Amino acid sequence: MAAHAALSQYLISGLTTGSVYALTALGYCLIYNATKVVNFAQGDFLSLGGLLFYSLLSGLGLPLVPAFVLAVAGVALAGALMERLCLRPARSRDLMVLIFITVAASILARGLMKTVWGKQTLPLPSISPEIPLRFMGAAFTPQNLWVLGITLAAILGLKHFFDRTLTGKAMRAMAANPRAASLMGIDTAGLTTLSFALAGALGALAGILITPITSLSYDVGVLLGLKGFAAAVLGGYGSFAGAVAGGLILGLLESLCAGLLSSAYKDVLAFLVLLLVLFLRPSGILGVKEGRS
Amino acid sequence: MLEVSGVHYFYGQARALSDVSLNLDRGEVVSLLGMNGAGKTTLLNILSGVLKPTRGQVLLDGNPAPKGPVALVRAGVVQVPEGRQVFAPLTVRENLEMGAYIRLKAGEKAAVARDLERMLALFPILGTRIGGRAGDLSGGEQQMLAMARGLMAAPRYLLLDEPSLGLSPKVAAEIFRVIRDLPATGCGVLLVEQNALGALSVSKRGFILTTGSIRFSGDPADILRDAQLREAFLGQACQPDLSRDGQTDAQAGQA
């Protein structure tokens, strides 16, 4: 394979996994901005999204689009329920307690998913038939395009939501100053639930998109969730643009490393870079420096 | 009428308010004065539903007030918090929109747009920074934004916590002028201030709070006239100014 073909190959696969990391990182961001909680169950939203999609398609035999929509809505509902049932009752307590509750919810969710779907790997079909495509010498499949396209649509949709809609602006106001937001009559409790639902939806998208490429099982989200978390930290935890940038950079790094060095080292290198960036810029690439108003 | 009657408040074991009664009409500005830690902010937080009184009650138009800040904003009781608290990453325009959140949600787009123009006429400096980050405004500009944001809710009762804090005398005077004119638009104002003279000069009544209880209520002129009240309950805060505005006020009162 010619060098430039190999390179575009790495780019495409890097951008694909990077997109999924970006979606995952955005989920972490949403919940962090609403509550300052790091949601350790974000990865489980990915698994659940893939599993629901699989069951709706293969189990119930639903057509693609309804299955897709229902799977995303189902995980959004799971996110909202997680906030209502696990975190809200403990609202007034320590942040550490809340974070630990997300760890517990994650373990619980994984146990439930294992019971329902079993331990084995499930064959999740791609969104459209796998016809091989070529671009600048690189081989890829329509699934790569779906991942890139849907991720782009999700990012643009989120941007529109936060910049243009009243609810989105209220969420940003709440993130900036929850006390002042409630003095404006903004229903901070409701918006917090909505943040969890949105994070669930983003997780579901990531899961539905990536599991046909990787594999689908009840615990596929564990490592992907960790990578998404790393991407969020890399970009500057809490920054939306940072989450996207961090995700894409992490994905590209991994794929370049796997291609040019060895796939055995790709995780190591990715985390090495992460550490290095954080030594040099503790607030992440696009993060707000500490102490700014 | 917005009122508290027989309100007590404890932060854990620490008493912050004891047996406080106070009322505010839509046609007046009422000052609430007192030294640091007297309980002024605590009382405003009770009126705006942020805190629940340990004992006693809050009444709105004679009925128990709705619970919680969201319901109270809907009912027209709006608090502008101490220390500006603008939404720093949002633009000035977005901050003003957030002030009108309830109204925008109810679809009052046209009325809100009109009020936004009114705010920009009232505080022209905000107009020049309308698309900029609120966090980049100077402290005084943020103070004005916080007040304009509160007014965007079209309140019937506005609770202001130290709106002149950190403002130059000229801008503070402007703020007090805006406050003075609010009752004519059907908005009663409860004004917490360290600048006692400025506050009293636009108020119809004044309350003095000391360590959690009301020690005086009545005519602002009486507070200004009474040297003992001034020193014992207002502290040094208004002393330096007395040589200027204060004297004329006191003289006017004696005449």
Ligand SMILES: Nc1ncnc2c1ncn2[C@@H]1O[C@H](COP(=O)(O)OP(=O)(O)OP(=O)(O)O)[C@@H](O)[C@H]1O
């Ligand atoms: N969250 C809190 N927990 C415990 N004590 C508090 C809390 N908030 C206020 N207090 C105490 O309650 C008392 C009244 O406080 P408050 O903030 O109402 O005073 P203030 O009159 O607004 O003072 P300032 O002029 O300094 O703003 C003070 O003694 C304060 O230390």
Ligand SMILES: [Mg+2]
């Ligand atoms: Mg105070």
